[in-house]
Amino acid sequence: MPQKVFITSLGCPKNLTDAEVMAGRLTAAGFELTADESEADIALINTCAFLNSAIKESEAEIKRFSSLKEHGKLSKIAVTGCLVEREKNLLLKKFPQIDAVVGINALDRITSALNGDTNYILPATLPLAAPKFKTRLTAPHTAYLKIADGCDNRCSYCAIPMIRGGYRSKPIADVVVEAGNLAGSGAREISLIAQDTTSYGMDLYGKPMLHELLKELARIPDIKWLRLLYIYPDKLSSDLLKLMRDEEKICNYLDMPLQHISDDILKKMNRRSTEKSIKAKIAAIRKLIPDMALRTNFIVGFPGETEKDFTKLLKFVSGTGFDNLGVFTYSREAGTPAAKLPDQVPETLKTARMNELIAAQSRIIDGINTGLIGKTVKVLMDSGSFGRTCRDAPDIDGTVEVITNAISHKPKAIGKKTRKAYGLKPMANGSAGSSPAPKAGDFMDVKITGATGYLRRGTTI
Template structure:
């Protein structure tokens, strides 16, 4: 079988795509890179928010149109849209040949031979995947250390899509990282819905620090990157470990969502503004060159003008290197669905205003960056990222001369405007 993969959503979903694609390749099937070459299109969907649901359904319609024209024989749909809406997906798209759950991806070859809806329960544990390939560049890869979530934020659908928090055993994480290194991966990004809760379910307490210490002992390790830490679980010990080694990029993706206490309470976030500020101040003290990325939700139910102004002031004060701004999406099944909603017009205006606020922050950061030396990683001969930029999420930079793809080196910032930055490589040999 020749299959064409459409993988949507976050890096955590991408790792599922990598695993079941590798299983198919190991069984002699072939991945193709244009849908017209394929016998079957497999769509690994996201279903987190309304815009992701729309994107997934648009891709399903695209694939079914090709099937109707005879360009492909079969269409299969899996992923978070299926976990969230289950049989409803098949009812809305009866022409889809196979609708299958995330768990059914483990036996993907046999699953795709069947027709209809295949809904296996989510696994109770995570283990080292039998097969793994990279759908990103060969020198960078995501390593999923856990799946699911227990935080129960009032706006979030993840707990009933991905289930309860489940950590991968530490020995399996280390083994997976070792295999990545042996295959030439230079940058390993540790991901989970909440990376800083790693090990809570298996070992009775968070074990991210202990996991990092084990990973740092691996021969040939390039760099680690920590994604999706929660502010009340980022410890001083983790910060000090980051500061003590160049093997962990001084970068942390730490989703904050808001800073006003009334909003944080309604969101059911497990920390208040004071805790957030203490954590950020601690990080900036312990790791002076740390690069922080965050996300904020504007227009959450009950958000007042005062709350929003507090958020704007906070963004100006803490100067995040990268920041995502999202308008609140009302999602059925979440606690926030029944709350009093902020008008759509107000959400649009606040999102635009916060983006503009961050643009001015970036202008100030750029003035300080020009002329400084940063660690960079080459995604191609003439482009890549600095340590401040996660793959597929943050910005890219260009280089003044060609470098070896996958290399990690020091480079001087020659110019910086907005998120467009040019660097001069210094020691890329």
């Protein structure tokens, strides 16, 4: 009987794609994956270690599964991911119940490690190899595609270069094959990810090649939406923006972490951007693509952040109108240059500033929602009742609750209150109609009838 493996993947989508590679290796080697940890013989914990909070979460999971093993409910524990790279073999001393550790550059050795061969922590290699095996861990209709790993930007607060090494791209041909395989397994939406997607190809071709890669990916018939995450603002070219404008498969959506707007803080962060360049970039984007959806992240409480710096950031957010925004308090990461900076901001002040910035963004969203009411948008269904527009990435952005005049077998009554909430006209017989019920992966035309925060509501046309 094959051994059953339960995989838990913590952290970002880039980590999830690593878990999918290991899942593919395991199934090819005869292991069986299970979504029920109580059925598992083996637990594979794919850890995150980007921030101290992520390290704590990863260690808590290791402790939890170690307890299960001690009580005879697991035979083996494997730990993979960023925490392995950060702590190396110290993990085995800290958690003796671990049977195997596998670093992020040795994903193809996971089966050997589980079979008791050895532990694998290998240095980063160039170029980044496309996976020979991959088992999807997301819903069939949407997928993440990692086009590069590592980072050369050296932001002063970030531990990623220490964990994942220098920037390494996958060859264009390999990415296209991988995307075709994802489309063949049902993916209609593909989100391209890397630490910095705009640097794609620099290491292999001597110049950025994201523009060329997107043109190749857009030729794959079954892919309907291509989404760009982790865009570095200063590397976003006008050619790339023009392609986004002209190619209907590329979502008018940019995930472009800015981190701050104060020049003093940006300099301490070792970011190339300035207040002037950021504002000019946003203006250029909106001039070329007026309906571009912009997502960004900001860090508050960075060492030396004054009230003046924060007020400038607050004013910038209030006046820019980002569609989606994430706010993080600065985390002092060992080994990073920022950890040694003076004037560390108290945790209570960091939290207060984060809450104030989130409140400002909430007011922005109220205005955006008002402008959406009455508009018809294309929605990719994530289930029979909820979906997303091209302006919302999976897992991190808003959703649309969809009510349809649909039935699966027989008419379904819709009450007066529900009809009123969704802007539906009364029906004489109270029936819901008879069009096919939507399912995950379907594209629907939806008229927006209401919204609360990042949850919109609408009816099918």
